[in-house]
Amino acid sequence: MLAVIVTGAVSCEDSDLIIDEVYDTVDTETGAIVRTVEAPLDLVTGTGDNNSIDFVWEIQQGNGSIQPDFKELRVLVRTWQDQDLIDPLVDGNGNPIPEAVYAVIPASAFEIGENGLPRIAFSIPTADLVAWMPEDAVYTVPSFVNTRLELEMNDGTVFDDSKVGATIAGIYFSSPYSYRTIFINDF
Numbered sequence: 001m002l003a004v005i006v007t008g009a010v011s012c013e014d015s016d017l018i019i020d021e022v023y024d025t026v027d028t029e030t031g032a033i034v035r036t037v038e039a040p041l042d043l044v045t046g047t048g049d050n051n052s053i054d055f056v057w058e059i060q061q062g063n064g065s066i067q068p069d070f071k072e073l074r075v076l077v078r079t080w081q082d083q084d085l086i087d088p089l090v091d092g093n094g095n096p097i098p099e100a101v102y103a104v105i106p107a108s109a110f111e112i113g114e115n116g117l118p119r120i121a122f123s124i125p126t127a128d129l130v131a132w133m134p135e136d137a138v139y140t141v142p143s144f145v146n147t148r149l150e151l152e153m154n155d156g157t158v159f160d161d162s163k164v165g166a167t168i169a170g171i172y173f174s175s176p177y178s179y180r181t182i183f184i185n186d187f
Helices: 004-009 018-025 127-130
Strands: 032-038 041-043 053-063 070-080 100-106 118-125 143-153 158-160 178-184
Touching: 032 100, 032 143, 032 158, 053 070, 053 178, 070 118, 070 127, 070 158, 100 118, 100 127
Parallel strands: 041 178
Antiparallel strands: 032 053, 053 118, 070 100, 070 143, 143 158, 143 178
Protein backbone atom coordinates (compact mmCIF):
# COMPACT_ATOMS: atom_id res chain seq x y z
CA MET A 1 0.00 0.00 0.00
CA LEU A 2 2.88 2.33 0.85
CA ALA A 3 4.40 1.71 -2.61
CA VAL A 4 1.14 2.80 -4.30
CA ILE A 5 0.97 6.01 -2.26
CA VAL A 6 4.64 6.87 -2.99
CA THR A 7 4.23 6.08 -6.71
CA GLY A 8 1.07 8.20 -6.87
CA ALA A 9 2.79 11.12 -5.16
CA VAL A 10 5.81 10.94 -7.48
CA SER A 11 3.72 10.69 -10.64
CA CYS A 12 1.85 13.90 -9.77
CA GLU A 13 5.04 15.98 -9.75
CA ASP A 14 5.94 18.17 -12.71
CA SER A 15 8.32 16.49 -15.10
CA ASP A 16 11.84 17.83 -15.43
CA LEU A 17 12.44 16.25 -18.83
CA ILE A 18 13.88 18.51 -21.53
CA ILE A 19 10.86 17.94 -23.80
CA ASP A 20 8.56 19.27 -21.09
CA GLU A 21 10.74 22.37 -20.74
CA VAL A 22 10.48 22.90 -24.50
CA TYR A 23 6.67 22.54 -24.43
CA ASP A 24 6.50 25.02 -21.56
CA THR A 25 8.60 27.65 -23.36
CA VAL A 26 7.49 27.29 -26.98
CA ASP A 27 4.75 29.64 -28.10
CA THR A 28 2.35 27.58 -30.20
CA GLU A 29 -0.24 30.35 -30.61
CA THR A 30 1.75 32.81 -32.70
CA GLY A 31 3.86 32.61 -35.80
CA ALA A 32 2.65 33.06 -39.35
CA ILE A 33 2.35 31.08 -42.53
CA VAL A 34 1.78 31.85 -46.19
CA ARG A 35 -0.66 29.13 -47.18
CA THR A 36 -0.68 28.07 -50.82
CA VAL A 37 -4.31 28.15 -51.93
CA GLU A 38 -3.40 27.60 -55.59
CA ALA A 39 0.06 26.34 -56.55
CA PRO A 40 1.75 27.10 -59.86
CA LEU A 41 2.02 24.64 -62.72
CA ASP A 42 5.05 22.36 -62.63
CA LEU A 43 6.17 23.43 -66.13
CA VAL A 44 6.10 26.87 -67.76
CA THR A 45 7.45 28.11 -71.08
CA GLY A 46 8.50 31.43 -72.52
CA THR A 47 5.60 31.43 -74.95
CA GLY A 48 2.38 29.50 -75.39
CA ASP A 49 -0.36 28.74 -72.86
CA ASN A 50 1.85 28.08 -69.83
CA ASN A 51 3.74 31.37 -69.85
CA SER A 52 3.33 32.53 -66.27
CA ILE A 53 3.92 31.22 -62.77
CA ASP A 54 0.62 31.78 -60.95
CA PHE A 55 -0.16 31.59 -57.24
CA VAL A 56 -2.94 32.31 -54.78
CA TRP A 57 -1.65 32.85 -51.22
CA GLU A 58 -3.37 33.34 -47.90
CA ILE A 59 -1.71 34.73 -44.76
CA GLN A 60 -2.49 33.16 -41.38
CA GLN A 61 -1.10 34.21 -38.02
CA GLY A 62 -1.27 31.94 -34.98
CA ASN A 63 -4.27 29.64 -35.05
CA GLY A 64 -6.12 31.84 -37.56
CA SER A 65 -8.46 33.45 -35.04
CA ILE A 66 -6.84 36.89 -35.38
CA GLN A 67 -6.14 39.08 -38.40
CA PRO A 68 -2.48 38.75 -39.35
CA ASP A 69 -0.35 41.76 -38.38
CA PHE A 70 2.12 41.75 -41.27
CA LYS A 71 3.95 44.46 -43.17
CA GLU A 72 4.69 42.80 -46.52
CA LEU A 73 5.30 39.66 -48.51
CA ARG A 74 8.50 39.62 -50.56
CA VAL A 75 8.71 37.41 -53.65
CA LEU A 76 12.25 36.43 -54.66
CA VAL A 77 13.31 34.48 -57.74
CA ARG A 78 16.42 32.65 -58.83
CA THR A 79 17.09 30.45 -61.82
CA TRP A 80 18.92 27.15 -61.68
CA GLN A 81 20.42 24.56 -64.01
CA ASP A 82 19.22 21.59 -61.98
CA GLN A 83 16.11 20.48 -60.12
CA ASP A 84 18.06 20.11 -56.88
CA LEU A 85 18.81 23.87 -56.94
CA ILE A 86 22.54 23.35 -56.58
CA ASP A 87 23.93 24.89 -59.78
CA PRO A 88 22.60 28.37 -60.58
CA LEU A 89 22.23 29.61 -64.14
CA VAL A 90 25.23 31.64 -65.21
CA ASP A 91 25.93 34.57 -67.47
CA GLY A 92 28.23 34.41 -70.50
CA ASN A 93 31.28 34.85 -68.25
CA GLY A 94 30.29 31.92 -66.02
CA ASN A 95 29.15 34.13 -63.12
CA PRO A 96 26.16 32.79 -61.17
CA ILE A 97 23.00 34.84 -61.63
CA PRO A 98 21.98 35.87 -58.08
CA GLU A 99 18.59 35.71 -56.43
CA ALA A 100 16.60 38.91 -56.86
CA VAL A 101 13.54 40.45 -55.27
CA TYR A 102 10.84 40.22 -57.93
CA ALA A 103 8.09 41.98 -55.95
CA VAL A 104 7.26 43.44 -52.57
CA ILE A 105 3.54 43.07 -51.84
CA PRO A 106 2.31 45.35 -49.03
CA ALA A 107 -0.34 44.08 -46.62
CA SER A 108 -2.74 46.66 -48.07
CA ALA A 109 -2.73 44.81 -51.44
CA PHE A 110 -4.36 41.72 -49.89
CA GLU A 111 -8.14 41.26 -49.75
CA ILE A 112 -10.01 39.26 -47.15
CA GLY A 113 -10.79 35.86 -48.66
CA GLU A 114 -13.49 33.27 -47.98
CA ASN A 115 -11.63 32.02 -44.88
CA GLY A 116 -11.63 35.51 -43.38
CA LEU A 117 -7.87 35.82 -43.96
CA PRO A 118 -5.85 38.09 -46.26
CA ARG A 119 -5.55 36.53 -49.73
CA ILE A 120 -3.88 37.52 -52.99
CA ALA A 121 -3.56 36.12 -56.51
CA PHE A 122 -0.07 36.71 -57.90
CA SER A 123 1.51 36.03 -61.28
CA ILE A 124 5.07 36.08 -62.62
CA PRO A 125 4.99 36.24 -66.43
CA THR A 126 7.87 34.24 -67.93
CA ALA A 127 8.63 37.22 -70.20
CA ASP A 128 9.51 39.12 -67.00
CA LEU A 129 11.93 36.36 -66.03
CA VAL A 130 13.67 36.50 -69.39
CA ALA A 131 13.81 40.32 -69.27
CA TRP A 132 15.29 40.16 -65.77
CA MET A 133 18.07 37.78 -66.86
CA PRO A 134 21.31 39.10 -68.36
CA GLU A 135 21.25 39.09 -72.16
CA ASP A 136 24.09 36.56 -72.20
CA ALA A 137 22.42 34.15 -69.74
CA VAL A 138 23.28 30.54 -70.49
CA TYR A 139 20.02 28.59 -70.28
CA THR A 140 19.92 24.86 -69.76
CA VAL A 141 17.10 22.72 -71.06
CA PRO A 142 15.23 22.65 -68.87
CA SER A 143 16.04 25.44 -66.45
CA PHE A 144 14.38 25.76 -63.06
CA VAL A 145 12.91 28.79 -61.35
CA ASN A 146 12.84 28.89 -57.57
CA THR A 147 10.25 31.32 -56.21
CA ARG A 148 10.93 32.02 -52.56
CA LEU A 149 8.82 33.99 -50.07
CA GLU A 150 9.66 36.16 -47.08
CA LEU A 151 6.78 37.28 -44.87
CA GLU A 152 7.70 40.27 -42.71
CA MET A 153 5.53 40.97 -39.71
CA ASN A 154 5.00 44.49 -38.34
CA ASP A 155 7.26 43.66 -35.38
CA GLY A 156 10.16 42.95 -37.79
CA THR A 157 10.01 39.14 -37.56
CA VAL A 158 10.61 37.50 -40.93
CA PHE A 159 9.32 34.04 -41.83
CA ASP A 160 10.88 32.25 -44.81
CA ASP A 161 11.80 28.80 -46.09
CA SER A 162 14.76 28.51 -43.72
CA LYS A 163 12.41 28.25 -40.74
CA VAL A 164 9.84 25.81 -42.14
CA GLY A 165 9.43 22.24 -40.96
CA ALA A 166 7.65 19.40 -42.72
CA THR A 167 4.39 19.98 -40.85
CA ILE A 168 4.11 23.55 -42.10
CA ALA A 169 5.41 22.91 -45.63
CA GLY A 170 3.31 19.77 -46.13
CA ILE A 171 -0.27 19.11 -47.13
CA TYR A 172 -2.02 20.34 -43.97
CA PHE A 173 -0.69 23.91 -43.90
CA SER A 174 0.71 23.90 -47.47
CA SER A 175 3.18 26.66 -46.67
CA PRO A 176 6.60 25.74 -48.09
CA TYR A 177 7.71 29.38 -48.70
CA SER A 178 9.62 28.00 -51.71
CA TYR A 179 8.39 26.69 -55.08
CA ARG A 180 10.37 25.01 -57.85
CA THR A 181 9.06 25.37 -61.40
CA ILE A 182 10.48 23.83 -64.59
CA PHE A 183 11.13 26.57 -67.15
CA ILE A 184 11.64 26.00 -70.88
CA ASN A 185 12.86 29.23 -72.49
CA ASP A 186 11.51 29.05 -76.02
CA PHE A 187 11.79 32.77 -76.88
